Amino acid sequence: MPQYIFRDYLQFLVSxxxxxxxxxxxxxxxxxxxxxxxxxxLAQGEFVMLGAMLAVAYYQGLHLPLVIAFLLAVLxxxxxxxxxxxxxxHPARHAPEVTLIIITIGTAITLRGIGLLAWGTTPRSLPxxxxxxxxxxxxxxLSRQRLWIMGTAAFVLLLLYLFFEFTLLGKAxxxxxxxxxxxxxxxxxxxxxxxxxYALSAGMGAVAxxxxxxxxxxxYDMGLVLGLKGFVVAIMGGLVNAPVAVAGGLLLGVxxxxxxxxxxxxxxxxxxxxxxxVVLLGRTMQLTELxxxxx
Amino acid sequence: xxxxxxxxxxxxxxxxxxxxxxxxxxxTFPLWLNTPYALSTMVLIGIYTIVTIGLCLxxxxxxxxxxxxxxFFGLGAYGSAILTxxxxxxxxxxxxxxxxxxxxxxxxxxxxxxxLRGHYLAMGTxxxxxVTYIVLNEWKQLTGGATGLPGIPRLSIAGMVIKxxxxxxxxxxxxxxxxxxxxxxxxxxxxxxALRAIRDSEQAxxxxxxxxxxxxxxxxxxxxxxxxxxxxxxxxxxxxxxxxAFDFGVSVRLVLMAAVxxxxxxxxxPFGTAAxxxxxxxxxxxxxxxxxxxxxxxxxxxxxxxxxIIMIFMPExxxxxxxxxxxxKLRSWIMAVVAKMSSSGRSGSSGHVxxx
Numbered sequence: 001m002p003q004y005i006f007r008d009y010l011q012f013l014v015s016x017x018x019x020x021x022x023x024x025x026x027x028x029x030x031x032x033x034x035x036x037x038x039x040x041x042l043a044q045g046e047f048v049m050l051g052a053m054l055a056v057a058y059y060q061g062l063h064l065p066l067v068i069a070f071l072l073a074v075l076x077x078x079x080x081x082x083x084x085x086x087x088x089x090h091p092a093r094h095a096p097e098v099t100l101i102i103i104t105i106g107t108a109i110t111l112r113g114i115g116l117l118a119w120g121t122t123p124r125s126l127p128x129x130x131x132x133x134x135x136x137x138x139x140x141x142l143s144r145q146r147l148w149i150m151g152t153a154a155f156v157l158l159l160l161y162l163f164f165e166f167t168l169l170g171k172a173x174x175x176x177x178x179x180x181x182x183x184x185x186x187x188x189x190x191x192x193x194x195x196x197x198y199a200l201s202a203g204m205g206a207v208a209x210x211x212x213x214x215x216x217x218x219x220y221d222m223g224l225v226l227g228l229k230g231f232v233v234a235i236m237g238g239l240v241n242a243p244v245a246v247a248g249g250l251l252l253g254v255x256x257x258x259x260x261x262x263x264x265x266x267x268x269x270x271x272x273x274x275x276x277x278v279v280l281l282g283r284t285m286q287l288t289e290l291x292x293x294x295x
Numbered sequence: 296x297x298x299x300x301x302x303x304x305x306x307x308x309x310x311x312x313x314x315x316x317x318x319x320x321x322x323t324f325p326l327w328l329n330t331p332y333a334l335s336t337m338v339l340i341g342i343y344t345i346v347t348i349g350l351c352l353x354x355x356x357x358x359x360x361x362x363x364x365x366x367f368f369g370l371g372a373y374g375s376a377i378l379t380x381x382x383x384x385x386x387x388x389x390x391x392x393x394x395x396x397x398x399x400x401x402x403x404x405x406x407x408x409x410x411l412r413g414h415y416l417a418m419g420t421x422x423x424x425x426v427t428y429i430v431l432n433e434w435k436q437l438t439g440g441a442t443g444l445p446g447i448p449r450l451s452i453a454g455m456v457i458k459x460x461x462x463x464x465x466x467x468x469x470x471x472x473x474x475x476x477x478x479x480x481x482x483x484x485x486x487x488x489a490l491r492a493i494r495d496s497e498q499a500x501x502x503x504x505x506x507x508x509x510x511x512x513x514x515x516x517x518x519x520x521x522x523x524x525x526x527x528x529x530x531x532x533x534x535x536x537x538x539x540a541f542d543f544g545v546s547v548r549l550v551l552m553a554a555v556x557x558x559x560x561x562x563x564x565p566f567g568t569a570a571x572x573x574x575x576x577x578x579x580x581x582x583x584x585x586x587x588x589x590x591x592x593x594x595x596x597x598x599x600x601x602x603x604i605i606m607i608f609m610p611e612x613x614x615x616x617x618x619x620x621x622x623x624k625l626r627s628w629i630m631a632v633v634a635k636m637s638s639s640g641r642s643g644s645s646g647h648v649x650x651x
Contacts, residue, residue, distance in 0.1 A: 040417065092607045098360050099610050101417055102554055105362075105547055106602030113596030224543065228425065235418055270429040273422035280419050281407040 007139035012257045014137065018146040020253020021153035025208035026226060027233025027245050028160070029201030034239050035177035036197035038097070039089055042104040044205055045227020046111035051077045051206025052218040053115055056124045066129065074206045081202020082195050084111075089198070090191070108223070115220035123217035126210070149211045156207055157246070160200075173197060205230075225269060232276040248279075310479050313562060314472060321468045325461055334460040338532060340565075340572050341467035342525050345474045347552045347564040349521025352478055354550075355559030356487060357514040358494040360417040363424025364549045367519040369431060369541030370397045371526025373438060376536055380446045381437075387450075390527040394520050401519030402512065409508040409515070424546050431538040443537030450531045467528055471565070474521060478561045481517070490514060494559075548575075551602050557612020566614050574601075 026044055033041045054076050058069035088107050092099060134143040163170040175183040176193040184190050208226070209218075216222070232252060237245030252272060260268040325334065350364055374393025378384040384392075408419040431438050438444060450457045450466070457463050481487050489510045492500040501507055530536050548571065556567020578597055609616040 088603050088607070092610075095606070095610055096358075098354060098358060098558070099606050101360050102550060103603050103606045105550065106599045106606065108599070109547065110596055110599030110603065113599055117596065228421065231418055232422075235415075270426050270433075273426045273429075276422040277404075277407075277419065277426070280415055280422075 008261070009258075010138060010140040012261045013254055014140055014142050015146065016254030016257030017250055018149045018253070019212075019257060020250035021149050022208045022212050022226070023229045023233045023252055024246050024249035025153055025156060025204045026230030027237070027249050028157075028242060029204040030230050030234040031237060031239060031242055031245055032173075032197050032204075033201045034234070036173060037085075037089065037093075037194045038180075039100050039104065040097075040231075040239075041198075041201065042101065042227065043084065043108035043111060044201065044230050045223030045225070046108050046115070047077050047081060047202040047205030047223075048209035048226050049115055049218075049220060049223035050080060050111065050209070052126070052209035052213040052222065053119055053124070053220070054206075055210040055213060056126050056218055057119070059126060060124070066127070070210055073210055074203050077206035078199040078203040081205075082199040084202070085195050085198035089194070093194075108227070112220060112223060115223075119220060121220065123219040125217050126213040128214040129211075143215075145211075145214045149215075152207060152211050156204060160204075169196070229272050232272045232279070235276060236279050307483065314476060314479075317475075317565070318472055321472075325464065329461070331460060334464050336572065336576065338460060338464050338467050340569050341464070341471045342529050342532070343549070343552060343572065344471045344565045344568045345525035345528070346522045346549055347556065347568045348471075348474050348478045348561060349518035350549055350553040351556070351558060351561055351564050352481065352490075352514050352521075353518040354553055355557070356482065356490040356494060357511050357518075358490075359511065359515070360550065361420040361515075361518065362417050362543070362546050362550065363420035363422075363427070364518070364522055365541045365543070365545035366420075366424040366427035367397050367401060367522035368526040368529070368545070368549075369427060369538070370400065371523030372530040372536050372541065373431060373444070373526075374523070375527035376444050376447045376530045377437060379448050379531075380444060386448060386527075386531055390524060393527055394523040397523035397526075398516045398520045401516045405512045405515040409511045421543075421546075424543060428538055428542050431541065438538070441538060443535055445535045447530050447534045447536065449534065463532055467532070470524065470528060474524075475561065475565070478564075482561060486510060486513060548598070551598060554602065554605060555613050557615040558610075560612060560615050563612045563614040567612065570613065571598075 026048060029047070030041055030044050033039055033044075051073050055069050055073035058064045058072050059066055062069075064072065084107055088103050089100065092103055095103075128143070128145045129148045130144050132144055134141050135147070136142070164174055165171075172183070172188045173193050173196060175186075175188055176190050176197075180190050183193075209222075212226075229252065233245050233249040236248030236252070237243075252275060255275065256268050256271055259271045324337065346364060346368055350361060353359055353361055371390075371393045374396055375386065375389045378389035378392060379386050382389075404419065404423050408416050432441050434440075450463075452466075457466060489500070489505045492503070492505055493507050493510060497507055526541075529540070533540075552568045552571045553564065554567070555570050556563025556565070574597070605613065611619075
């Protein structure tokens, strides 16, 4: 049994927080879609995969600068997200939730299959956003990409906050989340808001996929596990509470990194789902109801 | 739209007739198609049919999605495999013990989840499925890990080992028919009526005194028992099992089978299972002709698109939809004939005969 010192724990903490940022982005996308449309989008992880894959394609295939490739990939995935909403969710929007869940599963499988068809099974990679020696923080090594992840996530969260709190469109989306029918009565186009929610969430997923791409390889099946972790985060927030979801996502990242570092890396992925089961158990005891607040 | 899934109401007599016809078809099937490939395909269809029937009960009648049914299937298979290959148990005893154990696990997992409404069962079963898959992979001393667990004995009846595919085919379908009959009886029993009431309106059912979480939990345990027994049959048929046969993709395929057949129709289960299995085999042949990669994984695109289309346009499943279509056609045809006869009978009157 190796002895762990403060430096090691700090190391687990910083890498955990940056991974947690990814989960937060995915989880918030899920929360947005759920609150506006009432759909649990099991295809969220595929948006992450598409974002990363398209960024690689634009950067390596079309030789675009990395920044342009990044933005173009996010934009493309947002359009794909809107298309998915129109083609699959919209026609069945009055169906029971079981039907809707199965539809999003079908969408996820299809998108994954398209990824496989377009890019094959060989994993691809994206270069780090900025080159240079990693930073050393009280003995813990922090690669520059991890800084980029945290910075980007914080920036996206800030943008979302500004959008939802201070713009008319953002307030309209929130109104839909609170009560769809009443929103309709006051003249909000709820169908458009549903479309917008899908596009936004797809964009968030894409951002998550692109910033994590330099650290992990990009493959057609990366979306499944990342999407599932996004759910754990969304459910931690009770599917409605964004601040709790953010905290939960960061915590999950740290937990995982601790477990992978000190226990076994094989069980790392199981941890998230054990956490999910515990959270579900906790929800039955109405723990999260105590500080429940809508997005 | 809560009544989107009209239960596949069928009278007891029609059900028994159906069982008889299915048994007749299955009994004579090997007489006209007795190739090893056809038989082994039919064995697998039979095994998955058992799981799908359980899933139809849970999803169509309990109104809950299970995205982790492969885990119960896997627990049954590994339970049987470990007890017989490592513990030296009799396969039949192992099958029963594995089923009881799996049912108990389903009960324990279900207790917290069924107190919640909405999507949480889907999430909970999904998490349970993933955790089970990882445990099967990582608990190497017990399960053999990703390399699998070999040396599972075959089933035997009264000292006779069931070796041939033909014998196994009859055995599996005997189980499947039995599972079908039990499920049909459950649907037409008190618990079935309670579940239908819950599915149509939880509030209404609750106000009439139906204990929602208890019935949901019961149907969850029943579906787990079905999956576990099917898993045991799978293990003794394959003689070798590895975790990939019980991953998330398998759970999704099981949902697809149930959805294609029709979630609220027990009768849909065998047909949905057969349709998806045959489609998978067909795509496996077809897809290498279309693409360069030819890894056989492209069938998942077709799965996905199919699932979306069926759920959007035929949420009650292929079987129910086609039965409805047939009935509708038949009725309108009879109406047309009756209208024609009555109008020709009263040839003088020029009254417009309204068609249905």
